[in-house]
Amino acid sequence: MAKEDIQLFVKAQKASYDTKCLHGALDCDEKPIRAHSIQNARVLDLIQTEGHVTMPQYKLVKGEPVIKFEKVGRNDASTFSGLCSKHDTELFKAIDTEPLNVDKCEHLRQLAYRSVMREMHTELANSERLWAIHEEICREQKVDPGEAGSEASIRSLGFTKKAHNVFRYRSKHFDKPTEDGKTPDxxxxxxxxxxxxxxxxxxxxxxxxxxxxxxxxxxxxxxxxxxxxxxxxxxxxxxxxxxxxxxxxxxxxxxxxxxxxxxxxxxxxxxxxxxxxxxxxxxxxxxxxxxxxxxxxxxxxxxxxxxxxxxxxxxxx
Structure with a gap:
């Protein structure tokens, strides 16, 4: 990997993509918070060793991005910035404040919904990271990012489509039934x-x-x-x-x-x-x-x- 590509990779990996609250119809303008998709206080606390857990992570090895299992601080592990504080509390109050009970359907629904929310945010973040790389390349080449194409822009659009697919899945199976006063089936x-x-x-x-x-x-x-x-x-x-x-x-x-x-x-x-x-x-x-x-x-x-x-x-x- 060329030196400039390495710099772009590192820059994209370190960037924070706290875009907006992804609640409901995406009409909330409050700033998202970092929350754990895998609960920190109860779950990560059980598996951590000296404040760390082990996760698959991208690393640069000899100038090339590779995946390795690495220790990550428990406070940073599995976090995503998909919801504002108000909506995160509203949506996941039961599983965040009560011991998990697999006989409670509400607990199971909230766990599933949090997984869906995290996946939607991940796909959007991946899209934005790649688009940022595309824009950096275009600046260096002095071309319009909206007019030029690159491998990064193509992959960015792919992740955007995945995020839209997750949004449709969420809307159909979770949000719409709830709006209609029904329990997601x-x-x-x-x-x-x-x-x-x-x-x-x-x-x-x-x-x-x-x-x-x-x-x-x-x-x-x-x-x-x-x-x-x-x-x-x-x-x-x-x-x-x-x-x-x-x-x-x-x-x-x-x-x-x-x-x-x-x-x-x-x-x-x-x-x-x-x-x-x-x-x-x-x-x-x-x-x-x-x-x-x-x-x-x-x-x-x-x-x-x-x-x-x-x-x-x-x-x-």
Missing amino acids: LRHLIIEMDNQKPVLAASALFSVGFTEEGDIIGPTLNILPLNATKTVGIISYPKEQEAAVKASLAKVFDADEKTLKYELAKLVIQRVENFTLSPAHYDTWSDDKKARVLREFEASLREPKDIPDHPDLNIFL
Whole structure:
């Protein structure tokens, strides 16, 4: 990578994209706050080691951007600036102030909605980062960013489209029912893992396909340690997408007690980028396991794919 490209990469990675509150119809003008998509006080506190968690992060190595598992301060881990203080409090009061109860539908809905909000903000932030790089290139070349094209501008538009898809998904399955006085019609697969140390947490929305109208078919996935010996995994999805989600995630839905945790771990590697590991747990992995998990994770980032089975992929162990 050329020196000027490295400078652009570093500049884009460090930039903060606190654009606006993304509540509802996007008509709130209050400044967004930094909030945790994976709760700090209860969840990250259980898996942190000396105030840090381990997450996949982009780093420059010999002038090239690569993904590595790195320690991140718990106060910075999994944060996003998608909502103002008022709307963040209104939307997530239950899960932020009460112990998680998987028998409470409101808790499950709020977890799913936070995953959707975080994904929408992430796609918009990615788009803005790439557009900033495009504008910098255009300034150097003394051309109009609105008229010229670049790889960065093309990729920026791609992320904008993804953000719009998430917005439509959110509007249809969460916002519109709520505005109409109805409860969002979701279904949940709850995976309770007893005798599981707190080593992994995750929050994500991902697509397993698209409807004929081009809308996302997407479940959310939350993995949350509840205490020192119990972790829960929650897959949530709109009722109307139940058949498609179950078919796409059959290896998880059809897994037996012996294989369920392994299949869930593989799903995280395949489809989730917003997850945190306990540094103390990660440090127990062999070099081969660290390399395999990173290799399969990085390959799946480019294009979700089946991962060859291997015991090292069980990141709960």
